[in-house]
Amino acid sequence: MSQQRHGSTPGEAGDVPAFPDLPEATIARLPEYLRALHHLAEAGAETVSSEGLAAAAGVNSAKLRKDLSHLGSYGTRGVGYDVALLVDQIEYILGLDKNRAVCVVGVGNLGHALAGYAGFASRGFRVVALFDADHGKVGEVINGMAVRHIDDLEAVAEQESIAIGVIATPPTAAQAVADLLVAVGVTSILNFAPCVLSVPPNVDVRKVDLAIELQILSFHEHRKASLTALPGGVGGSAGDQEAVGS
Amino acid sequence: MSQQRHGSTPGEAGDVPAFPDLPEATIARLPEYLRALHHLAEAGAETVSSEGLAAAAGVNSAKLRKDLSHLGSYGTRGVGYDVALLVDQIEYILGLDKNRAVCVVGVGNLGHALAGYAGFASRGFRVVALFDADHGKVGEVINGMAVRHIDDLEAVAEQESIAIGVIATPPTAAQAVADLLVAVGVTSILNFAPCVLSVPPNVDVRKVDLAIELQILSFHEHRKASLTALPGGVGGSAGDQEAVGS
DNA sequence: AGGCGCTTGTGAAGGCGTGCACAAATCGCG
DNA sequence: CGCGATTTGTGCACGCCTTCACAAGCGCCT
Numbered sequence: 001m002s003q004q005r006h007g008s009t010p011g012e013a014g015d016v017p018a019f020p021d022l023p024e025a026t027i028a029r030l031p032e033y034l035r036a037l038h039h040l041a042e043a044g045a046e047t048v049s050s051e052g053l054a055a056a057a058g059v060n061s062a063k064l065r066k067d068l069s070h071l072g073s074y075g076t077r078g079v080g081y082d083v084a085l086l087v088d089q090i091e092y093i094l095g096l097d098k099n100r101a102v103c104v105v106g107v108g109n110l111g112h113a114l115a116g117y118a119g120f121a122s123r124g125f126r127v128v129a130l131f132d133a134d135h136g137k138v139g140e141v142i143n144g145m146a147v148r149h150i151d152d153l154e155a156v157a158e159q160e161s162i163a164i165g166v167i168a169t170p171p172t173a174a175q176a177v178a179d180l181l182v183a184v185g186v187t188s189i190l191n192f193a194p195c196v197l198s199v200p201p202n203v204d205v206r207k208v209d210l211a212i213e214l215q216i217l218s219f220h221e222h223r224k225a226s227l228t229a230l231p232g233g234v235g236g237s238a239g240d241q242e243a244v245g246s
Numbered sequence: 247m248s249q250q251r252h253g254s255t256p257g258e259a260g261d262v263p264a265f266p267d268l269p270e271a272t273i274a275r276l277p278e279y280l281r282a283l284h285h286l287a288e289a290g291a292e293t294v295s296s297e298g299l300a301a302a303a304g305v306n307s308a309k310l311r312k313d314l315s316h317l318g319s320y321g322t323r324g325v326g327y328d329v330a331l332l333v334d335q336i337e338y339i340l341g342l343d344k345n346r347a348v349c350v351v352g353v354g355n356l357g358h359a360l361a362g363y364a365g366f367a368s369r370g371f372r373v374v375a376l377f378d379a380d381h382g383k384v385g386e387v388i389n390g391m392a393v394r395h396i397d398d399l400e401a402v403a404e405q406e407s408i409a410i411g412v413i414a415t416p417p418t419a420a421q422a423v424a425d426l427l428v429a430v431g432v433t434s435i436l437n438f439a440p441c442v443l444s445v446p447p448n449v450d451v452r453k454v455d456l457a458i459e460l461q462i463l464s465f466h467e468h469r470k471a472s473l474t475a476l477p478g479g480v481g482g483s484a485g486d487q488e489a490v491g492s
Numbered sequence: 493a494g495g496c497g498c499t500t501g502t503g504a505a506g507g508c509g510t511g512c513a514c515a516a517a518t519c520g521c522g
Numbered sequence: 523c524g525c526g527a528t529t530t531g532t533g534c535a536c537g538c539c540t541t542c543a544c545a546a547g548c549g550c551c552t
Binding site: 019027028030031032034035036056057058093094095096098100102109110112113114116117119120122123124125163164187188189190194195196202204206208209210211212213214215216217218219220221222223224225226227 | 265274359409441
């Protein structure tokens with residue numbers, strides 16, 4: 001889902017201290033660790049063991065240690081990890097200290113929900129603008145923010161540097177919106193439209209397709225159903241709750 | 247994100263013809279192929295080459311061929327794949343011919359959007375019930391469907407076999423809802439709440455965390471920003487559109 | 493100060509997934 | 523009927539990720 005070069009170029013420490021070359025899989029887990037850490041911090045924990053944090057994040061403890069080792073040694077042997085320190089470190093790595101501006105394009109069912117989603121603001125993202133191509137929706141106020149016409153995108157982008165564009169339009173409009181976003185300098189796109197986007201190589205696209213998630217679950221339902229028809233019946237006895245911690 | 251056993255038990259073909267043991271990565275791509283195929287079918291295509299379908303789905307053609315080979319030989323050398331046949335085959339594998347019933351728990355911003363999401367119905371899923379714990383929301387009609395209280399879950403489950411439960415509640419309520427769903431026999435859960443769910447091993451959980459997606463993009467923004475500060479300036483010249491086909 | 497228990501950080505092994513490159517197979521045409 | 527163009531299906535090698543197992547390091551207790 002991305003073919004960008006990392007280019008270590010060691011020794012060249014300008015403003016940023018030689019950005020670490022983290023595995024993609026690790027990056028995808030850092031937000032989960034961060035959430036667990038925030039939870040622990042609110043509970044008053046000073047330190048956590050890899051075992052404890054791993055359980056809270058729902059991963060293997062060895063994996064967690066390896067992940068954290070990639071971003072430096074912020075743990076103390078025999079004690080664990082300093083919660084506050086680790087929070088700062090991960091937030092820095094993820095660039096969450098920048099309070100990035102996000103715009104949502106497409107104010108349908110989903111765009112409406114995204115505009116009001118509290119989880120964004122609490123994680124360092126500011127939804128700064130809502131756009132739609134439908135003049136009937138322009139002017140509508142959602143979550144204290146007026147919907148603007150997509151033609152205003154360029155003007156808004158000049159005024160406020162947009163870090164991430166969220167596409168929540170029908171799939172037929174998605175590519176055109178992506179092109180517009182790219183044209184005004186957006187280099188990160190979160191796409192909710194069920195279609196493939198074509199963008200320049202320097203632009204990162206992540207896709208979330210709700211129907212696909214259901215289809216994957218449907219497959220597993222199908223598989224499970226076909227297995228219960230076999231000997232050694234799996235039965236449907238619910239109740240053997242798995243202890244993974246809360 | 248799952249630790250289920252597939253258990254091949256070869257030779258034991260009962261009603262279902264010995265369910266294929268597909269790699270998880272392949273399964274995750276099948277819905278994407280299916281969408282592309284539907285698109286092609288509507289355009290009147292009888293057959294597709296692996297190259298063509300791969301481009302439409304945004305993947306490598308070799309990967310696509312390998313994926314399709316896992317579910318049997320439905321292509322013809324020198325010609326390509328029969329679109330209609332492949333659609334049927336993938337829909338069968340994914341179990342989409344069952345028109346599975348879905349319920350949404352938590353009618354906040356997101357649950358509201360999910361209840362009205364057209365992408366579900368068009369893909370063989372029926373949203374049959376909406377639940378919430380807030381009595382103030384019970385009775386509200388969304389998309390022609392009345393919100394019911396979560397206490398009614400059991401009654402609804404007895405009447406209509408629920409295949410998949412969607413959790414769109416605040417994270418504090420998610421585990422309790424998951425327990426309820428499991429208790430009424432739901433074995434597939436799509437979780438939008440930012441928290442780790444603990445469920446029995448026979449239950450499949452998939453998680454979608456919108457904030458995590460933004461954080462991953464934020465990381466890449468951070469990384470790109472730190473690279474532009476290095477020699478060989480990457481510049482921001484937009485316009486070298488990558489040709490991957492529409 | 494010394495030893496002991498606990499926890500991190502990491503080397504190594506194994507598994508999974510990807511992508512190349514090519515043999516096998518099919519169609520159409522002369 | 524045979525040949526060439528085309529496209530599938532797959533053996534193989536490579537790289538990433540995961541997992542185990544253990545040495546190294548730190549704090550605490552005696």
